[in-house]
Amino acid sequence: MANHSQQLPGAVQAFWQGKALFLTGASSGLGRAVVEALAPLGVHFGLVSRREALLAELSDRLADTGSRFWYRAVDVRDRDALYRAVADFHRQAGRLDVVWANSGVGAKTSWRSWDWDAVETCLDVNLKGAIYTIRAGLEVMRPQGQGTVVATGSAASMRGLPGSGIYCTTKIGLHYFVESLAAEMPEIRFCILHPGFVDTPINQDMPNRPWLMTPQKAARLMLTAVARGRFIYIYPFQMRLLYRLVRALPSRLYLWGSHRTVSRASREKPEKQNQLS
Ligand SMILES: NC(=O)c1ccc[n+]([C@@H]2O[C@H](COP(=O)([O-])OP(=O)(O)OC[C@H]3O[C@@H](n4cnc5c(N)ncnc54)[C@H](OP(=O)(O)O)[C@@H]3O)[C@@H](O)[C@H]2O)c1
Numbered sequence: 001m002a003n004h005s006q007q008l009p010g011a012v013q014a015f016w017q018g019k020a021l022f023l024t025g026a027s028s029g030l031g032r033a034v035v036e037a038l039a040p041l042g043v044h045f046g047l048v049s050r051r052e053a054l055l056a057e058l059s060d061r062l063a064d065t066g067s068r069f070w071y072r073a074v075d076v077r078d079r080d081a082l083y084r085a086v087a088d089f090h091r092q093a094g095r096l097d098v099v100w101a102n103s104g105v106g107a108k109t110s111w112r113s114w115d116w117d118a119v120e121t122c123l124d125v126n127l128k129g130a131i132y133t134i135r136a137g138l139e140v141m142r143p144q145g146q147g148t149v150v151a152t153g154s155a156a157s158m159r160g161l162p163g164s165g166i167y168c169t170t171k172i173g174l175h176y177f178v179e180s181l182a183a184e185m186p187e188i189r190f191c192i193l194h195p196g197f198v199d200t201p202i203n204q205d206m207p208n209r210p211w212l213m214t215p216q217k218a219a220r221l222m223l224t225a226v227a228r229g230r231f232i233y234i235y236p237f238q239m240r241l242l243y244r245l246v247r248a249l250p251s252r253l254y255l256w257g258s259h260r261t262v263s264r265a266s267r268e269k270p271e272k273q274n275q276l277s
Contacts (some may be wrong), residue, residue, distance in 0.1 A: 007220055013041055015227035020093040022046035022086055024076050024133050025103035027054035029200030030152065030222070033215035034100075037223060039065040046089030046096075047071040048082070049103060068093075076103045076129030086136040098226075099137025100150040101130035101174075106202050110163035119166050126170035131177060138181070141188055148189040150226055151178050155196045155234060158243040159254060162262045175232075182231065191226045196239030211238045 008016075016038055025031040026047035032054075035045060039062040047055050052073035059069035070092055074085045090096045107122035109115070134149055141147030156164055157171035175192050182190040197209035198218040213236060225233035234240040246254065 008037065008223060012224045012227040016041050016043060016223060018042045018044070019097040020044040020046070020089075020095050021098040021100065022048070022089050022096060022133075022137060023100045023102060024048045024074075024129070025152070026058065026071070027051045029202060030195070030198060030215055030218055031102045032058060033219035034102075034223065035062065037216070037219045039067045042066050044068045044093045045070065046085070046093065048074045048076070048085055050075050076101075076133060077124045079128075079132045082129075082132045083136045083139075086133075086140065090140050095144065096137060096140045096147060098148040098150060099133060099141070100152070101133040102150075102152040103129055103133075104152060104154075104170075104202065107166050108163060109166040122166045122170055126167070127173050127177075130174050134178070134181070138185075138188070142185070145187055146189075148191065148226065149178065149181070150191045150193065150222075151175075152222075153192050153194045155194045155239045155243055157194060158246045159258075162258050189229060191230055192232050193222050193225065194232070194234040194239075194243065195222075196234075196236055211236050 018041070021038070021043055023031055023034065023045065026035055027049035031049070035047065035058060045067060047059065047069065048071070049055060050073055052071070055071035055073070059071055063069065070089050072085050074081045076082055086096070086099070104126045105122055107118040109119055130151055134151065137147070137149060151174050153175050154167070154171040156168050157175050159168070161168050178190050178192045181188070195218055197203060197212045198215055199212055200215055203209060218235070221235045222233070234243050
């Protein structure tokens with residue numbers, strides 16, 4: 001396996017060196033790439049997701065990197081289990097430097113294809129699960145008087161996107177939650193990350209994924225942004241420009257443009273509407 005941490009700038013490596021990091025959604029995609037990138041830096045990992053076998057495989061594969069691995073199968077919708085996991089990891093590591101709420105699911109929730117199970121799951125995992133994770137981390141960090149909170153949002157938080165209302169709601173809701181905490185707690189460092197399209201299982205059924213990047217590249221960008229103390233980080237840069245442009249549009253113009261796009265897409269491909277994850 002390539003040593004991904006070597007591609008991180010020296011100051012970024014110095015920030016992450018030896019950190020105690022509690023990360024949800026570590027079994028796949030972005031979370032797994034973050035672990036692989038940080039493993040050579042002597043990190044003490046607390047890894048959580050539902051698929052324990054994948055966490056075990058990752059930890060075993062990286063065992064000789066010098067990092068330490070603690071992992072547990074936890075569904076982030078289970079608040080008590082999540083609180084126990086953070087407390088147990090903290091007891092073992094002796095401190096908690098970074099808590100990263102990264103678990104997430106996609107949900108196609110257009111008016112035409114509404115599925116209450118998908119709606120509830122998306123709200124519970126992406127929003128409530130992230131709030132539980134961050135709150136559990138802050139229970140430790142507040143008494144410490146320091147720490148870093150990271151949340152994986154999405155570029156889908158740019159506006160209410162057609163067909164993705166629930167997913168967009170979870171990600172902009174998470175953004176505002178983190179922002180309100182940051183406004184309240186200057187002693188804690190906060191970072192909200194808004195990825196564009198990264199090649200992970202969450203979006204591999206989508207027909208169009210503009211500016212697609214690898215999880216390894218995404219991990220490097222995110223780890224650099226956190227180390228540099230960025231509060232909001234939207235990537236890649238093309239998505240950052242689009243995000244700002246779309247947010248700046250007057251509502252009437254935005255709604256007109258998105259309605260035209262949806263109408264054209266449903267005429268061309270009735271079953272294949274794109275969705276930004
Ligand atoms: N890939 C992209 O293009 C993209 C773009 C914008 C934002 N994001 C966000 O990035 C984050 C990571 O997604 P990804 O791209 O890495 O997708 P992924 O490969 O599908 O990973 C999703 C992760 O979330 C975990 N998860 C899902 N439900 C969970 C639950 N109930 N409890 C605990 N963990 C759960 C999964 O682990 P288990 O299944 O083992 O539980 C998995 O580790 C998500 O928040 C996603 O919304 C991704």
